[in-house]
Amino acid sequence: MMAFTVLVETFKEIIKESIKQQLRNHSIGQFGRRCLKLDNYIFLRRTLVSHQIITSRNIFTGTAYFQRPPIPHLDKFSARPAKGKAIVIVGLGLLASGYYFTHLEESPITKRKRFMVFDNQSVAKLSTKVNQDMLASFKPFMLTPGHPKFRKVSDVVNSLLGANKDVVYISKIPWKLTVVNKPVVNAFVMVDGHIIVFSGMIDLCQNSDQLAAVLGHELSHVILEHIPEKISNAHLLSIIMMIPLLVIFTIFPLAKAVLLESLLSHLAQLAITLPFSRKLEVEADEVGMLLAARACFDVREASKLWERMAKKSKGEPPVFLSTHPSHESRKERLKTLAGPAMEMRKAYGCPPLN
Numbered sequence: 001m002m003a004f005t006v007l008v009e010t011f012k013e014i015i016k017e018s019i020k021q022q023l024r025n026h027s028i029g030q031f032g033r034r035c036l037k038l039d040n041y042i043f044l045r046r047t048l049v050s051h052q053i054i055t056s057r058n059i060f061t062g063t064a065y066f067q068r069p070p071i072p073h074l075d076k077f078s079a080r081p082a083k084g085k086a087i088v089i090v091g092l093g094l095l096a097s098g099y100y101f102t103h104l105e106e107s108p109i110t111k112r113k114r115f116m117v118f119d120n121q122s123v124a125k126l127s128t129k130v131n132q133d134m135l136a137s138f139k140p141f142m143l144t145p146g147h148p149k150f151r152k153v154s155d156v157v158n159s160l161l162g163a164n165k166d167v168v169y170i171s172k173i174p175w176k177l178t179v180v181n182k183p184v185v186n187a188f189v190m191v192d193g194h195i196i197v198f199s200g201m202i203d204l205c206q207n208s209d210q211l212a213a214v215l216g217h218e219l220s221h222v223i224l225e226h227i228p229e230k231i232s233n234a235h236l237l238s239i240i241m242m243i244p245l246l247v248i249f250t251i252f253p254l255a256k257a258v259l260l261e262s263l264l265s266h267l268a269q270l271a272i273t274l275p276f277s278r279k280l281e282v283e284a285d286e287v288g289m290l291l292a293a294r295a296c297f298d299v300r301e302a303s304k305l306w307e308r309m310a311k312k313s314k315g316e317p318p319v320f321l322s323t324h325p326s327h328e329s330r331k332e333r334l335k336t337l338a339g340p341a342m343e344m345r346k347a348y349g350c351p352p353l354n
């Protein structure tokens with residue numbers, strides 16, 4: 001029941017946000033403004049009614065209540081005869097499938113089949129300016145290499161990289177560590193090799209093994225090219241979405257089609273983008289454990305860290321709305337992965353643990 005209430009509330013928020021956005025995009029008339037103040041399901045109904053009204057005019061003044069700005073390619077498409085529309089939709093479907101199958105490749109290490117049109121280098125080029133700005137904003141808080149916290153992280157990073165030199169990208173990327181003295185529980189690795197660790201994360205980790213679990217996971221995102229994969233998938237989704245959008249713009253009047261377009265994009269987010277992101281997180285956990293095991297860290301500490309993380313961060317968003325798995329499920333999964341990782345540790349000749 002609780003989950004259902006959360007679901008209903010969430011959808012309500014999504015619908016409200018989407019409609020508000022729609023209204024902001026149009027010049028908002030009096031009716032639209034009134035709609036924005038409503039705080040229940042009637043809001044949606046009235047807005048649907050308002051969308052009927054936007055195509056009509058005020059009977060006293062003759063002015064439109066609010067108008068949709070023109071969307072040239074969709075307006076042009078709506079004006080085509082039915083046969084022409086069917087040809088465009090089928091042709092686009094064929095093109096999208098051809099594009100998909102010619103861009104499939106295997107991911108390194110896990111050998112998962114995936115769609116890729118970008119790689120780490122192209123993303124690094126695109127994000128240079130953003131990354132430089134971000135690093136500049138960290139500058140006043142950066143710890144020097146002599147600082148004990150910096151040394152602690154640096155030792156873990158060197159062990160992970162040193163033990164995994166043969167892994168794709170590890171010896172190709174010029175890794176650079178930055179430790180930011182801020183109480184933020186976070187760490188991430190950029191595609192160009194910048195490893196950013198906040199002191200909040202160092203403080204949360206009880207030992208180097210837990211830190212290795214975090215950094216192994218973050219390095220795995222780069223090794224597995226998860227960022228270019230996410231961008232590639234977003235690109236593919238935008239192409240695929242053109243087909244239902246064209247169908248919607250064929251069947252419904254423009255005002256309703258604009259509303260459905262927005263709902264469809266939120267549904268795609270819930271049904272495709274977020275589950276995909278969670279899948280990549282699970283994969284980074286698996287490969288992160290592998291990297292940590294080869295570097296002789298105690299891989300059993302990974303689940304303990306997520307147990308601490310779960311205790312620390314109360315009020316996580318529901319999993320279906322999150323880009324990451326829940327801390328609890330992550331902890332359980334890492335516990336299961338610890339068995340094979342301990343075997344691998346042994347196979348690599350690491351000293352036994354208690």
Ligand SMILES: [Zn+2]
Pocket residue numbers: 217218221281284
């Ligand atoms: Zn991650």
